[in-house]
Amino acid sequence: MTQMTFARAINAGLRKSLENDPKVVLLGEDIGALGGVFRVTDGLQKDFGTHRVVDTPLAESAIVGTAVGLAYRGYRPVVEIQFDGFIYPAFDQIVSQVAKLHYRTRGAVKMPITIRVPFGGGIGSPEHHSESPEAYFTHTSGLRVVTVSNPQDAHTVIQQAISCDDPVLYFEPKRRYHDKGEVDEALDPRAAVPMDQARVVTDGTDVTLVAYGPLVKTARDAAVAAADEGISIEVIDLRSLAPVDYGTVVASVRKTGRLVVTHEAGQSGGLGAEVAASITERCFYYLEAAPVRVTGFDIPYPYSKLEMHHLPGLDRILDGVDRALGRPNSLSGLEG
Amino acid sequence: MGQRSASAPIAADFTGAGGPAEASGRAGGLVQLITPSGERVSHPEFDPWLQDITDDHLCSLFEDMSVIRRIDVEATALQRQGELALWPPLLGQEAAQIGSGRALREDDFVFSSYRENGVAYCRGVDLTDIVRVWRGNASSGWDPYSINMATPQIIIGAQTLHATGYAMGIQNDGADSAAVTYFGDGATSEGDVNEAMVFAASFQVPVVFFCTNNHWAISEPVRLQSHIQLADRAAGFGIPSLRVDGNDVLAVMAATRVALDRARRGGGPTFIEAVSYRMGPHTTADDPTRYRDANELEDWAAKDPISRVAALLDRKGLLTAELQQQVRDKADAVAREMRTGCTTMPDPQPLDVFKHVYSTPNSWLDRQQDHYARYLASFGDPAEAVSEEGAR
Numbered sequence: 001m002t003q004m005t006f007a008r009a010i011n012a013g014l015r016k017s018l019e020n021d022p023k024v025v026l027l028g029e030d031i032g033a034l035g036g037v038f039r040v041t042d043g044l045q046k047d048f049g050t051h052r053v054v055d056t057p058l059a060e061s062a063i064v065g066t067a068v069g070l071a072y073r074g075y076r077p078v079v080e081i082q083f084d085g086f087i088y089p090a091f092d093q094i095v096s097q098v099a100k101l102h103y104r105t106r107g108a109v110k111m112p113i114t115i116r117v118p119f120g121g122g123i124g125s126p127e128h129h130s131e132s133p134e135a136y137f138t139h140t141s142g143l144r145v146v147t148v149s150n151p152q153d154a155h156t157v158i159q160q161a162i163s164c165d166d167p168v169l170y171f172e173p174k175r176r177y178h179d180k181g182e183v184d185e186a187l188d189p190r191a192a193v194p195m196d197q198a199r200v201v202t203d204g205t206d207v208t209l210v211a212y213g214p215l216v217k218t219a220r221d222a223a224v225a226a227a228d229e230g231i232s233i234e235v236i237d238l239r240s241l242a243p244v245d246y247g248t249v250v251a252s253v254r255k256t257g258r259l260v261v262t263h264e265a266g267q268s269g270g271l272g273a274e275v276a277a278s279i280t281e282r283c284f285y286y287l288e289a290a291p292v293r294v295t296g297f298d299i300p301y302p303y304s305k306l307e308m309h310h311l312p313g314l315d316r317i318l319d320g321v322d323r324a325l326g327r328p329n330s331l332s333g334l335e336g
Numbered sequence: 337m338g339q340r341s342a343s344a345p346i347a348a349d350f351t352g353a354g355g356p357a358e359a360s361g362r363a364g365g366l367v368q369l370i371t372p373s374g375e376r377v378s379h380p381e382f383d384p385w386l387q388d389i390t391d392d393h394l395c396s397l398f399e400d401m402s403v404i405r406r407i408d409v410e411a412t413a414l415q416r417q418g419e420l421a422l423w424p425p426l427l428g429q430e431a432a433q434i435g436s437g438r439a440l441r442e443d444d445f446v447f448s449s450y451r452e453n454g455v456a457y458c459r460g461v462d463l464t465d466i467v468r469v470w471r472g473n474a475s476s477g478w479d480p481y482s483i484n485m486a487t488p489q490i491i492i493g494a495q496t497l498h499a500t501g502y503a504m505g506i507q508n509d510g511a512d513s514a515a516v517t518y519f520g521d522g523a524t525s526e527g528d529v530n531e532a533m534v535f536a537a538s539f540q541v542p543v544v545f546f547c548t549n550n551h552w553a554i555s556e557p558v559r560l561q562s563h564i565q566l567a568d569r570a571a572g573f574g575i576p577s578l579r580v581d582g583n584d585v586l587a588v589m590a591a592t593r594v595a596l597d598r599a600r601r602g603g604g605p606t607f608i609e610a611v612s613y614r615m616g617p618h619t620t621a622d623d624p625t626r627y628r629d630a631n632e633l634e635d636w637a638a639k640d641p642i643s644r645v646a647a648l649l650d651r652k653g654l655l656t657a658e659l660q661q662q663v664r665d666k667a668d669a670v671a672r673e674m675r676t677g678c679t680t681m682p683d684p685q686p687l688d689v690f691k692h693v694y695s696t697p698n699s700w701l702d703r704q705q706d707h708y709a710r711y712l713a714s715f716g717d718p719a720e721a722v723s724e725e726g727a728r
Contacts, residue, residue, distance in 0.1 A: 025508070045381075049507050057538055062497055062531035069515070070500020072445070074485065076509075077501075093528075096491050097498070104487055108479040108690040141693055141701070165695040196699070243700035 028080030083130030101140030149216035173214035204234030374647020406667035428615030431641030435588025464677025493526030522553025542599035570607035582610030
């Protein structure tokens with residue numbers, strides 16, 4: 001076990017993938033000498049060369065589009081999109097090509113492309129640097145979408161994503177990059193929990209609280225605070241957003257009878273809606289209350305002085321937990 | 337694929353870009369080796385690239401072009417007869433497709449648009465596979481690796497990036513093959529095509545940008561896409577370019593060989609503008625009489641790519657009745673094979689709709705497939721499940 005930051009854990013995972021498979025190549029803006037704006041690729045170009053860690057011109061569609069061509073040639077490209085809000089120029093290549101080529105070619109052409117995206121807010125950035133665009137991609141068939149909440153998962157799941165023969169969007173919670181944790185670098189990713197399985201973070205009996213990415217830490221903190229009030233929260237870290245591991249969530253909700261889902265992305269059409277609907281379909285007779293969503297607002301990501309109002313924090317999550325439990329809460333007395 | 341130093345050979349090649357094109361033998365600003373009346377024009381810069389082209393080769397190029405025109409006519413007929421949902425004719429572009437397609441090596445890889453069925457023919461495609469997509473039986477006619485040609489791209493220009501990425505892979509592998517991407521005049525306005533040229537130039541990868549300027553992007557004339565000649569755009573990217581008569585099979589072949597040779601020698605990308613004309617509609621669903629002048633069509637009919645090779649063969653005394661019969665027989669046989677393959681193609685099965693979305697099991701989709709299989713099983717005949725009147 002080694003103490004390392006979230007960013008360093010991904011870096012170490014990328015390094016292993018580069019070492020283990022000569023077909024792995026990294027593409028992105030500023031990922032070479034600079035090591036990426038978040039230093040996630042620090043030192044990799046120096047050690048693996050400019051042909052495997054490639055600084056590209058500034059064109060996101062081309063970064064993804066050339067990754068498609070490399071995959072056609074048998075490579076396993078790992079693409080870095082510098083910030084969440086910069087992914088949209090590549091949207092067509094992701095949705096129309098990366099996601100569909102395996103289907104289009106009836107399985108003849110594999111697209112083992114990993115698209116790394118630092119996402120989410122809370123770092124005081126200007127516009128386009130704090131978005132949570134995951135639902136665009138969870139809605140797109142042909143893609144797998146994962147996110148991680150701790151350095152160990154960051155380290156393991158990046159390797160699993162790269163070795164997966166399907167395209168994977170790998171969302172990195174950028175406000176957690178500097179958080180430290182224990183990482184077992186010797187853990188074989190093939191022996192670890194598969195990336196499409198959710199994880200129960202804390203056991204509980206009263207409410208199931210589903211979170212992912214940056215809000216897993218917030219949810220865990222909320223569970224600790226709630227315990228002081230005698231409320232037992234079971235926190236689930238989804239890890240995989242497409243597909244969602246409903247087996248784990250269903251088992252929890254059948255035990256607790258209550259569901260709260262939280263994410264930074266806006267509410268309408270978000271992943272929380274999908275989770276709430278699917279759990280309602282599968283657990284209707286076990287539910288004691290309607291599922292509750294605690295999410296960002298349906299607004300463009302706000303200027304940084306107000307971002308903490310937009311982002312679900314510990315107290316807003318607990319307010320949602322109170323709603324699910326029928327305890328007094330900020331909406332008590334309101335109909336619907 | 338790392339960036340080259342400032343001393344990359346491109347600067348030298350770049351001035352060379354205008355070299356052959358600006359030498360003698362230009363007709364209307366185009367490199368031309370066969371005039372519309374079938375006269376072989378000598379060209380000191382391009383002729384060396386055609387030294388191996390014997391009379392037999394010329395006859396076989398004539399046959400190839402005749403065959404793909406026959407494929408095109410047959411496919412159009414199949415669409416009119418309800419056997420195909422749609423077809424994008426290549427009529428008039430036979431020289432551009434055969435001249436370039438026959439310049440390729442087996443280990444080169446093609447990333448084309450949906451109109452390059454003549455190139456697919458050169459790659460050795462199974463004739464049934466040409467029409468599979470247009471019958472609605474699959475989204476790809478063939479396994480791309482079986483003929484080293486990607487599934488033709490429908491999103492305009494997107495494939496140019498795939499070719500560039502593939503060429504980055506060739507460069508990494510240290511191979512001497514090339515990626516060739518085909519696109520039209522309309523595609524040159526797309527961001528992807530411009531980004532592909534930026535990447536290809538920066539990394540100096542072995543890719544050939546083959547632009548068939550057929551003058552029309554559905555109803556939009558090429559002048560709407562560009563105020564300058566398309567080939568001249570390449571200069572802005574630092575990519576050498578060639579502008580050739582796209583209805584001249586030898587000029588196209590020579591230009592493609594020049595570009596491929598540069599790619600194989602590590603000289604980076606080349607942009608070829610093959611000036612041709614889309615004699616037919618954009619697709620069988622299009623009506624060009626709404627937007628273009630019949631006189632324009634007549635002008636281009638006089639520059640027909642097959643007639644001029646026939647005229648050249650005639651001048652050489654090679655256009656014998658025997659050759660013409662042999663070509664007709666071949667074209668008829670190919671058309672028959674394609675028609676039979678088309679009409680006897682087995683329909684896909686309902687649950688095939690779920691196949692190959694992922695290459696590994698996916699819990700969401702597996703559940704949907706399971707539920708739909710149960711639903712289908714509740715009908716005697718799965719066809720009843722999708723009848724418009726319903727079965728209830």
